Amino acid sequence: MGYTVISGGVTAAKGFRAAGCAAGIKQEGRADMAMIVSVKPCVVAGTFTNNKVKAAPVVWDRGFVLDEKLGQAIVVNAGVANACTGEDGMIYVRMTAKAAGEALGIPPAYVLTASTGVIGRQLPIDRITEGVGVLADTLGESEESGTEAARAIMTTDTVSKEAAVRVTFPDGSSAVIGGCCKGSGMIHPNMCTMLSFITTDAAISREMLQKALSDVVPDTFNMVSVDGDTSTNDTCLLLANGLAENEPIKEEDGAFRAFRAGLFAVCETLAKKMAKDGEGATCLFECEVRGARSVKDAKLLARSVVSSTLTKAAIAGHDANCGRFLCAMGYSGAEFDPERVDLTLTSSAGSVQTFRNGVIAEYSEEKATEILSQDEIRCVIEVHDGDCGATAWGCDLTHEYVTINADYRS
Amino acid sequence: MGYTVISGGVTAAKGFRAAGCAAGIKQEGRADMAMIVSVKPCVVAGTFTNNKVKAAPVVWDRGFVLDEKLGQAIVVNAGVANACTGEDGMIYVRMTAKAAGEALGIPPAYVLTASTGVIGRQLPIDRITEGVGVLADTLGESEESGTEAARAIMTTDTVSKEAAVRVTFPDGSSAVIGGCCKGSGMIHPNMCTMLSFITTDAAISREMLQKALSDVVPDTFNMVSVDGDTSTNDTCLLLANGLAENEPIKEEDGAFRAFRAGLFAVCETLAKKMAKDGEGATCLFECEVRGARSVKDAKLLARSVVSSTLTKAAIAGHDANCGRFLCAMGYSGAEFDPERVDLTLTSSAGSVQTFRNGVIAEYSEEKATEILSQDEIRCVIEVHDGDCGATAWGCDLTHEYVTINADYRS
Numbered sequence: 001m002g003y004t005v006i007s008g009g010v011t012a013a014k015g016f017r018a019a020g021c022a023a024g025i026k027q028e029g030r031a032d033m034a035m036i037v038s039v040k041p042c043v044v045a046g047t048f049t050n051n052k053v054k055a056a057p058v059v060w061d062r063g064f065v066l067d068e069k070l071g072q073a074i075v076v077n078a079g080v081a082n083a084c085t086g087e088d089g090m091i092y093v094r095m096t097a098k099a100a101g102e103a104l105g106i107p108p109a110y111v112l113t114a115s116t117g118v119i120g121r122q123l124p125i126d127r128i129t130e131g132v133g134v135l136a137d138t139l140g141e142s143e144e145s146g147t148e149a150a151r152a153i154m155t156t157d158t159v160s161k162e163a164a165v166r167v168t169f170p171d172g173s174s175a176v177i178g179g180c181c182k183g184s185g186m187i188h189p190n191m192c193t194m195l196s197f198i199t200t201d202a203a204i205s206r207e208m209l210q211k212a213l214s215d216v217v218p219d220t221f222n223m224v225s226v227d228g229d230t231s232t233n234d235t236c237l238l239l240a241n242g243l244a245e246n247e248p249i250k251e252e253d254g255a256f257r258a259f260r261a262g263l264f265a266v267c268e269t270l271a272k273k274m275a276k277d278g279e280g281a282t283c284l285f286e287c288e289v290r291g292a293r294s295v296k297d298a299k300l301l302a303r304s305v306v307s308s309t310l311t312k313a314a315i316a317g318h319d320a321n322c323g324r325f326l327c328a329m330g331y332s333g334a335e336f337d338p339e340r341v342d343l344t345l346t347s348s349a350g351s352v353q354t355f356r357n358g359v360i361a362e363y364s365e366e367k368a369t370e371i372l373s374q375d376e377i378r379c380v381i382e383v384h385d386g387d388c389g390a391t392a393w394g395c396d397l398t399h400e401y402v403t404i405n406a407d408y409r410s
Numbered sequence: 411m412g413y414t415v416i417s418g419g420v421t422a423a424k425g426f427r428a429a430g431c432a433a434g435i436k437q438e439g440r441a442d443m444a445m446i447v448s449v450k451p452c453v454v455a456g457t458f459t460n461n462k463v464k465a466a467p468v469v470w471d472r473g474f475v476l477d478e479k480l481g482q483a484i485v486v487n488a489g490v491a492n493a494c495t496g497e498d499g500m501i502y503v504r505m506t507a508k509a510a511g512e513a514l515g516i517p518p519a520y521v522l523t524a525s526t527g528v529i530g531r532q533l534p535i536d537r538i539t540e541g542v543g544v545l546a547d548t549l550g551e552s553e554e555s556g557t558e559a560a561r562a563i564m565t566t567d568t569v570s571k572e573a574a575v576r577v578t579f580p581d582g583s584s585a586v587i588g589g590c591c592k593g594s595g596m597i598h599p600n601m602c603t604m605l606s607f608i609t610t611d612a613a614i615s616r617e618m619l620q621k622a623l624s625d626v627v628p629d630t631f632n633m634v635s636v637d638g639d640t641s642t643n644d645t646c647l648l649l650a651n652g653l654a655e656n657e658p659i660k661e662e663d664g665a666f667r668a669f670r671a672g673l674f675a676v677c678e679t680l681a682k683k684m685a686k687d688g689e690g691a692t693c694l695f696e697c698e699v700r701g702a703r704s705v706k707d708a709k710l711l712a713r714s715v716v717s718s719t720l721t722k723a724a725i726a727g728h729d730a731n732c733g734r735f736l737c738a739m740g741y742s743g744a745e746f747d748p749e750r751v752d753l754t755l756t757s758s759a760g761s762v763q764t765f766r767n768g769v770i771a772e773y774s775e776e777k778a779t780e781i782l783s784q785d786e787i788r789c790v791i792e793v794h795d796g797d798c799g800a801t802a803w804g805c806d807l808t809h810e811y812v813t814i815n816a817d818y819r820s
Contacts, residue, residue, distance in 0.1 A: 119733025317816025323529025406727025
């Protein structure tokens with residue numbers, strides 16, 4: 001029992017195929033469309049943005065979860081978000097699903113869609129439907145095909161993001177969970193990440209699939225912040241086709257817990273990859289809060305520290321200005337005693353305690369700067385107020401973030 | 411009845427003197443201490459940060475409001491915030507008050523203090539007490555003395571910020587209200603601005619003085635955001651010495667309303683100056699929301715738009731990427747119908763409507779870029795959902811902000 005990390009992404013599980021292509025939505029022949037297809041219909045779980053402004057594909061995909069519908073394919077485009085697009089936006093989602101249904105020989109009602117890119121612009125629907133045809137013709141079940149799909153959904157991402165595990169159940173049978181995600185700016189998920197697609201061949205009921213996802217997302221994707229902006233398009237979809245032929249998971253038993261642990265590993269890996277690839281970022285900034293009186297307080301504290309523009313700018317400058325960390329904790333809304341806070345910075349270069357009992361400690365600034373110059377930085381905050389903890393992930397705030405976002409549409 | 415804008419700041423009202431000096435807290439002989447003194451004891455009103463981590467001077471000054479104490483002098487230092495400094499920090503506040511009391515010949519209990527600068531560092535108390543002596547010897551009642559004080563409290567501010575009005579009461583008598591403030595980074599006040607000091611010669615009871623300030627701050631200082639970070643030191647103090655000899659204001663009558671209107675004008679002017687001088691900012695970014703179903707919703711919407719790093723980066727790039735504005739409205743927590751939103755950008759270069767009924771409108775990108783290239787930009791958002799409104803102020807997010815904050819302590 002347990003899980004093993006394996007290579008691959010959305011095609012790691014049995015019976016899933018994927019493809020990516022350049023449909024001409026973005027300029028200069030860059031890949032901008034992806035498709036993920038199961039050989040048989042799947043039960044579907046999903047979590048979505050809680051932004052009041054929801055993109056058309058988010059409205060469409062939520063219907064699968066709310067109405068307990070089966071899904072068999074996901075069509076994704078980058079370049080245009082299909083948000084703030086009114087009735088036309090919804091019509092274009094239906095046209096995309098229809099085109100995919102025809103190309104794949106499945107009901108359009110089995111096709112989920114997702115979009116990411118500029119808000120307020122209409123989809124170039126002819127290019128989308130043409131792209132759907134190209135994708136349907138080039139689907140493959142190899143690891144490379146999964147990577148092609150992961151690459152095609154990138155916007156300002158600099159690397160594609162995949163993760164997969166093999167889960168072993170108590171009875172010795174096993175299943176695979178694999179996924180990919182994109183997200184680099186406008187990242188401060190409240191329901192899940194920007195776009196994440198996870199597939200599994202586990203046999204599991206729709207209820208248990210949704211429960212596993214809903215349990216895992218708050219501690220993984222929802223603990224990432226790049227810039228505090230919750231997108232209109234945040235979507236995390238999880239499809240299960242049952243081809244692993246394990247004893248179907250129908251209740252919260254040992255097999256469910258094994259599945260959930262494997263799903264957690266996939267989501268946590270994707271979440272960290274997303275934080276590390278934050279727009280303009282040069283490092284992953286992890287903050288673990290320990291000793292909080294509740295998990296809610298621990299989360300508020302950890303998230304506030306990684307979300308503060310001032311802590312992020314300090315890290316970009318490799319400057320251990322940890323008073324800013326305490327300041328961010330102070331306005332987080334969490335309960336804690338500022339005079340009992342211990343704070344330690346750590347990375348592959350070593351570790352220094354910069355605050356003890358809420359007051360600055362003696363430490364070498366030179367050492368602190370060396371620690372903050374690595375590409376994965378960790379801050380451990382002990383608040384001595386209970387036994388609850390949480391971890392959040394972010395990145396530094398650099399000139400490059402401003403450059404990327406000052407002129408994103410051009 | 412009404413008010414007239416006049417020149418000056420904290421020395422505009424009768425009986426107030428001020429001074430600034432370089433006490434050696436900052437490097438290179440930069441001004442870093444200020445003092446404001448009334449010729450007689452004043453009733454005191456104040457609003458303070460709601461950050462759980464409160465600087466020692468904030469704890470000290472809150473005592474004046476909570477215990478209804480009189481005040482006669484304010485000693486301010488820049489360079490070190492005296493936050494996260496434990497018991498020593500509080501001892502240094504008392505030593506500062508004692509030194510000022512001795513130098514001015516007033517009880518130390520009449521001395522308020524305020525600090526701004528690096529968090530977690532102890533005050534160089536010898537330089538502070540020495541500076542207090544220099545300030546006491548150089549106090550002046552001229553406009554220039556007020557400006558010197560306003561300059562001495564600057565940190566990363568690029569200009570000093572002052573405002574003053576003469577209020578005329580219904581009976582024909584009048585009084586003056588004048589103030590100064592500093593604040594450029596770590597600005598997202600929840601109770602008031604970073605540091606703001608306002609003086610008046612109006613005769614007014616402590617209760618009415620506090621009521622006027624508490625009424626005005628939520629719509630002025632609290633509607634400014636530079637970077638979403640609520641400081642540990644936010645302080646707004648208002649001292650009234652009664653020398654104008656108007657009929658004392660003791661209830662919410664016409665004279666009270668006239669006083670409050672004048673105070674509003676002073677606070678609004680200071681708030682806008684602060685937003686425009688945001689760290690690295692090249693423009694003032696004002697967002698007015700109209701037609702909301704409640705003032706609370708209008709405020710949430712306006713504040714979310716000016717606080718979003720993505721809208722701020724778009725403005726830095728003179729890019730009318732207004733989908734981001736709708737996105738920021740969507741995650742603000744406010745009630746509104748995204749499909750009824752109209753959005754207009756306006757400045758001295760003209761105006762364009764970029765969204766109509768939640769969908770992008772036809773407009774000239776060239777014109778929009780010209781509008782966004784001015785140094786005061788206004789965004790008017792009509793949500794067609796009621797008759798409540800609110801205005802928030804922010805600035806653009808530039809490379810310079812990152813440069814300033816990546817290496818603030820060096």
